[in-house]
Amino acid sequence: MKRRWAGAIVAVVFPLVPWSQSRIDTDVGEFRAQQEVLYLWSGDHVKRLFPGFEGLAADVYWLRTVQYFGGTRLYARDKSFELLRPLIEITTTLDPRLEIAYRYGAVFLSERPPIGAGRPREGIEVLSRGAARNPDSWRLRQELGFFHFLYLHDAHRAAAVLEEASTIPGAAFWLRTFAASLLAQGGDREASRRMWRQMFEQAEAGILKENARLQLRILDARDAADDLTAAVAEFERRHGRRPERLDELVRGGVWRGPLADTAGVPFHYDGQTGRVTVATESPLWRPR
Amino acid sequence: MGRGLSRVAAVAANTFRETVRERVLYNLVFFAILMTASGLLLGQLSIRQDEKILIDIGLGAIDLFGTLIAVFIGVGLVSKEIERRSLYPLLAKPLSRGELFLGKFAGLVFTLLVNVAVMMAGLYATLAATGRGVEPRLLAAAYATLLGLVLVVAIAMLFSTVTSSVLASVLSVGVVVAGRFSDVVRHMGEVLPGAPRWLSEVLYAVIPNFQNFDFKDRVAYGDPVPASVLAWVTVYAAAYVTVVLAVGLASFQSRDFQ
Numbered sequence: 001m002k003r004r005w006a007g008a009i010v011a012v013v014f015p016l017v018p019w020s021q022s023r024i025d026t027d028v029g030e031f032r033a034q035q036e037v038l039y040l041w042s043g044d045h046v047k048r049l050f051p052g053f054e055g056l057a058a059d060v061y062w063l064r065t066v067q068y069f070g071g072t073r074l075y076a077r078d079k080s081f082e083l084l085r086p087l088i089e090i091t092t093t094l095d096p097r098l099e100i101a102y103r104y105g106a107v108f109l110s111e112r113p114p115i116g117a118g119r120p121r122e123g124i125e126v127l128s129r130g131a132a133r134n135p136d137s138w139r140l141r142q143e144l145g146f147f148h149f150l151y152l153h154d155a156h157r158a159a160a161v162l163e164e165a166s167t168i169p170g171a172a173f174w175l176r177t178f179a180a181s182l183l184a185q186g187g188d189r190e191a192s193r194r195m196w197r198q199m200f201e202q203a204e205a206g207i208l209k210e211n212a213r214l215q216l217r218i219l220d221a222r223d224a225a226d227d228l229t230a231a232v233a234e235f236e237r238r239h240g241r242r243p244e245r246l247d248e249l250v251r252g253g254v255w256r257g258p259l260a261d262t263a264g265v266p267f268h269y270d271g272q273t274g275r276v277t278v279a280t281e282s283p284l285w286r287p288r
Numbered sequence: 289m290g291r292g293l294s295r296v297a298a299v300a301a302n303t304f305r306e307t308v309r310e311r312v313l314y315n316l317v318f319f320a321i322l323m324t325a326s327g328l329l330l331g332q333l334s335i336r337q338d339e340k341i342l343i344d345i346g347l348g349a350i351d352l353f354g355t356l357i358a359v360f361i362g363v364g365l366v367s368k369e370i371e372r373r374s375l376y377p378l379l380a381k382p383l384s385r386g387e388l389f390l391g392k393f394a395g396l397v398f399t400l401l402v403n404v405a406v407m408m409a410g411l412y413a414t415l416a417a418t419g420r421g422v423e424p425r426l427l428a429a430a431y432a433t434l435l436g437l438v439l440v441v442a443i444a445m446l447f448s449t450v451t452s453s454v455l456a457s458v459l460s461v462g463v464v465v466a467g468r469f470s471d472v473v474r475h476m477g478e479v480l481p482g483a484p485r486w487l488s489e490v491l492y493a494v495i496p497n498f499q500n501f502d503f504k505d506r507v508a509y510g511d512p513v514p515a516s517v518l519a520w521v522t523v524y525a526a527a528y529v530t531v532v533l534a535v536g537l538a539s540f541q542s543r544d545f546q
Contacts, residue, residue, distance in 0.1 A: 051468030052498065055505045056348035059341040097509055 043093025050094070058095030065091055065101070069108050073115070081117035084108055088126055092133075102130030103143055107211055110151050112286065115211070120151030139202070141165035142175060146195045149182065150215075155191075159183045193219050214284075221261040221284040228267055228276035231255040242274050295383055299391020300398060307361055307399045315353045319407050322349060323414040339420045340508050346411030347429050347504040350404055354437040358400060359460045362444030365392040366540065367453035385541045393445055393533065400437045404430055428513040429503040435525040436501030440464055442529045443496070446536035449543060467498035496528055 050057040065087040072081055088105035092098060108116050110123030127144040134140055142165045149158035159182040166175035182191055193216065200212035228246065234254045236242050246269045249255035260266045265282035269275075278285045307313075326345050366389070369375040378388060408430050412422050443463055447456035472479065473495060476488035500521050503513050 048469075048472075051465065052351060052502050052504075053348050055508055056344045059344050063341075095505070097505075 043090040046090050047094055054094045058091050058098055058101075061087060061091040061094060062098065062101055065105065065108075079113055079117075081108070081119075084117055085119075085122055085126075092126070092130065096133040099130065099134065099137060099140060102126055102140055104208060106130075106143065106147060107208060110147060111211065115214075120147065123147060123151065136168060138165045138168040138171035138175070141168065142172070143199070145179070146199065150192060150195060155182050189219060189222065217262050218278075218284045218286055221263075221278045221282070224257065224261065225267055225276045225278055227257070228255065228259075228269075229274065232269075232274045232276060236274065242271060243269075244271060245269065246276070292384075292387055295387045296391040296394060299383070299388055300394035303365065303392045303395020304398050304402075307357075307396065310361075312357055312361060312399060313403065313406075315357070316403065316406050316410075319349055319353065320410055323410050327414045327418045338418070339415070342414060342418070342420070343411070343426065343508045344504065346407070346414070347426065347433070347508070350407045350411075350430060351433050351436075351502075351504070353407070354400055354403060354433065355440055355464060357403065358396070358437045358440035359444050359457060359464065361399070362396055362441040363448045363453050363456040363460060365396060365448065366445055367448035367451070367456055371453060386537055389445070389449075389537050389540050390533070393441060396441050397438050400441070401434065404434050404437070423507070423510075425507045425510070425513065428518060429507040432501045432503050432513075432518065432521055435521060436498055439496055439498075439501075439525055439529055439532070442532040442536065446532050446539065449536050449540040463496065464498060467496045468502075470495065470497040470499050497524075500524055 046057065046061070047054055065084070068083055068087060069081070072079060072084075084105075088101060088109070091101045092105070095101075106123035106127045108123075109126060110116060110118075110120040112118045124144065124147050127140060127147055131137065131140045131144050141161055145158045145161035145165060148154045148161060159179040162175050162179035162182065165171055166179065178194065196212050196215040196219065200209060200216060203209040203212055228249070231249050231254045232242060235249055235252050238254065239252065243249055243252065246255075246259045246267065250259070261278055261282055261284050263283050265279050265284070268277050268279040270277070323342075323346060326342055366375075369378070379385065408427070411426065416422055440460070444456065444460040447459045450456075451459070466473065470492060473488060474492045476483050476491070477485060506513055
């Protein structure tokens with residue numbers, strides 16, 4: 001009798017569980033960003049909690065950093081990445097040799113929103129600390145130099161850091177010439193392209209490689225927009241007026257290429273100035 | 289001498305059987321599940337760090353589980369026998385207190401040896417199954433960890449001869465933790481400016497330095513562990529274990545069980 005009652009209660013009440021869950025998911029969203037709290041902000045304090053297990057603790061904090069970054073980027077409403085820097089600091093204090101945490105951490109911090117936190121100075125600080133703690137790593141110094149140029153547009157500092165990196169045993173042979181060319185040219189789009197291509201070729205499959213690929217596509221889109229601007233000028237020279245729309249360039253025989261960037265978004269044409277730019281709605285648009 | 293050794297071996301074998309009967313080796317099942325889950329999940333979660341994390345988890349688990357077994361079983365080997373009064377029939381047999389003490393020590397060390405060996409095999413199996421190389425250098429870290437565990441067993445048994453099992457556990461854990469903070473002890477003056485220098489030097493010399501047995505990070509990054517370093521660590525462990533066992537044995541032999 002008691003069993004029958006228990007069975008009846010389970011049969012009646014249990015369907016309430018998935019039903020109420022579906023209502024909660026509808027109200028709050030199926031993917032809820034975890035309410036992230038960091039109880040300990042100092043890497044040194046965390047280190048003292050795991051005597052003998054610092055490496056393992058660093059792995060745990062690194063996994064948490066990656067999950068925090070991915071979760072915040074995808075699901076959080078407030079994408080300020082407030083905990084990103086302390087998580088990276090704790091991870092690298094626990095394991096100062098964990099190069100991947102400096103490299104990925106710097107990208108997570110430096111990239112503009114919505115991809116990253118948009119705090120390149122902090123990203124460069126992370127790489128600087130990594131380079132100081134790992135004096136034999138030319139890769140960390142190389143990326144530090146690249147970041148100075150790519151995110152802070154400081155060609156002189158970038159060249160100095162690359163020069164330093166080139167003196168580390170085992171460093172890539174091209175670092176010294178790269179530093180020299182940066183100083184000679186003061187930094188241009190071609191230098192950016194070479195840096196991103198290097199990072200693309202050196203990176204393992206994953207976020208870093210994909211980010212470098214995206215940056216190369218952004219540069220390609222800017223090149224194509226500049227070529228289109230030149231084609232507009234050629235059209236004006238030939239016809240004595242500017243085209244009203246970009247497709248006139250094709251009909252006028254001055255352009256044979258595509259009129260959209262590689263993301264499929266048409267380029268923006270300003271008929272007043274004759275200038276062509278990457279459309280702001282394109283994923284390849286970035287402020288200059 | 290020969291008979292004494294055979295009696296020590298008999299106690300050791302019995303201690304090993306006892307620990308197996310107490311399901312101590314069940315931690316191996318947990319370890320197997322941990323390694324399997326780590327092997328399957330880490331590739332997706334870690335961004336190119338799965339091999340290092342697998343090694344960290346494997347060696348960390350060997351160290352952690354081993355320490356827990358060494359402390360809690362080590363303490364129980366003597367003090368629980370005293371508290372449950374099961375020691376008296378043993379002492380009534382033609383078996384000296386020294387043989388009993390050393391036999392129990394050897395039995396638990398053998399349990400830990402089996403534990404570490406099976407866990408290392410599991411770690412290697414996981415690395416091989418996930419397409420990673422089987423690196424012999426990991427054995428250096430496992431060996432050093434085992435030496436540290438032998439020292440923990442000796443310390444736990446020493447405390448268990450002088451106090452209750454609960455207090456012996458607390459003291460053993462305290463010494464192990466203090467030994468993992470040897471660098472802090474050595475530089476105590478920087479944290480506590482008023483502390484006399486001689487105190488930090490004495491404490492540094494007396495507290496067993498468990499950092500000596502930690503090569504986990506080094507092997508995880510592929511750094512070599514020179515044989516000479518391992519040899520000195522072995523000498524350190526042997527000397528310390530001998531001293532601790534001698535004190536423990538003296539305490540056990542002089543203790544009045546009435």
